[in-house]
Amino acid sequence: MSFDYAPFLRADLPAPAGRWGGFPAFNFVGGHNDAENVPVAALAAAAAAVLTREGHTLATYGLDSGPQGYRALREGVARLPEAAPSLACSADDVLVTSGSLQALDLINAAFVAPGDTVILEEACYSGAMTRLKKCGARYIGAPLDGDGIRIDALAGILDRLKAEGVRPKFVYTIPTVQNPTGSVMPVERRVALLRLAAAHGIPIVEDDCYADLIWDGDRPPAIRALEGGDRVVYCGSFSKSIAPALRRRAPNSG
Numbered sequence: 001m002s003f004d005y006a007p008f009l010r011a012d013l014p015a016p017a018g019r020w021g022g023f024p025a026f027n028f029v030g031g032h033n034d035a036e037n038v039p040v041a042a043l044a045a046a047a048a049a050v051l052t053r054e055g056h057t058l059a060t061y062g063l064d065s066g067p068q069g070y071r072a073l074r075e076g077v078a079r080l081p082e083a084a085p086s087l088a089c090s091a092d093d094v095l096v097t098s099g100s101l102q103a104l105d106l107i108n109a110a111f112v113a114p115g116d117t118v119i120l121e122e123a124c125y126s127g128a129m130t131r132l133k134k135c136g137a138r139y140i141g142a143p144l145d146g147d148g149i150r151i152d153a154l155a156g157i158l159d160r161l162k163a164e165g166v167r168p169k170f171v172y173t174i175p176t177v178q179n180p181t182g183s184v185m186p187v188e189r190r191v192a193l194l195r196l197a198a199a200h201g202i203p204i205v206e207d208d209c210y211a212d213l214i215w216d217g218d219r220p221p222a223i224r225a226l227e228g229g230d231r232v233v234y235c236g237s238f239s240k241s242i243a244p245a246l247r248r249r250a251p252n253s254g
C-alpha cells in the first residue's frame with residue numbers, strides 16, 4: 001500500500017499525465033534540434049573552463065552575481081551582435097532565465113491579473129496561450145498575413161477595446177520566424193507596430209527565440225532595437241540554436 005495523496009491535492013488539478021513512454025516515431029511536438037549538431041565538445045570544454053576558473057562561486061546562491069543571473073553570461077548576451085549596439089543594453093538590463101518560456105511566465109506574473117486582456121497573434125505559440133489562460137487573462141488573436149501581425153486589424157482591435165474602456169496589458173508578438181507561420185516581419189511593419197502601440201500607450205512583448213535561425217544574414221532589427229523600442233520587453237533563447245535541454249523543462253510546458 002502506498003500513501004493516498006489524492007484527498008490532499010487541489011480540487012481543480014488537470015487529469016494526471018500518463019507516464020512518458022518515449023518519443024513517437026514521427027515526432028512533430030516541440031522545437032527539437034538535430035542531435036548531431038549539438039556542439040558537445042565545445043559545451044564540455046566551456047563547462048570545464050568555467051568550472052576550473054570560477055567553480056568556487058558555486059558555494060553561494062547566485063554565483064556572486066546577484067538575482068539577475070551569472071554576470072559573465074549577462075555580459076556575453078549584452079555583447080551578442082544582435083543585441084549590441086542596436087539593443088544598446090548592458091549586463092544590468094539582462095535577466096537570465098531557464099528558457100524563454102520562464103521569461104514569459106515572469107512577464108505574465110508582473111503584468112497580468114485575472115480578467116486582464118492581452119493581444120497575441122491569431123496563430124501563436126501554444127505555450128504562450130496556455131500560460132495566459134492559467135493567469136485568467138482574456139487573450140485576443142490579431143490576424144496575420146505573410147508579413148506577420150496585420151497592423152490594420154490590430155488597430156481595429158485596439159480601437160474596439162478602447163471604446164469598451166479596456167487597455168490591454170501588452171501585445172505579444174513573435175516577429176522573426178513566427179511560430180507557427182514562419183513569417184519574418186519587415187522593418188516597416190515593425191515601425192508601424194511600435195507607432196500603433198505608442199498611440200495606444202501599451203507595451204509590446206517581443207519573443208525572438210527563433211531569430212538566430214536566420215542563416216542568410218538578412219535579419220531585420222529587433223523591434224526593441226528600433227526608435228521607441230523602450231516600450232518593448234525582449235526575450236531571446238539559446239534553446240533553438242544550442243540545445244533546448246540546457247534549460248529545465250517545466251511540466252506541461254512547450
Ligand SMILES: Cc1ncc(COP(=O)(O)O)c(C=O)c1O
Nearest residue numbers: 031099100101125179209237239
Ligand atoms: C515562440 C516560442 N517562444 C518560446 C518558446 C520556449 O522556448 P524556450 O523556453 O526553450 O526558450 C518556444 C518553444 O518552442 C516557442 O516556440
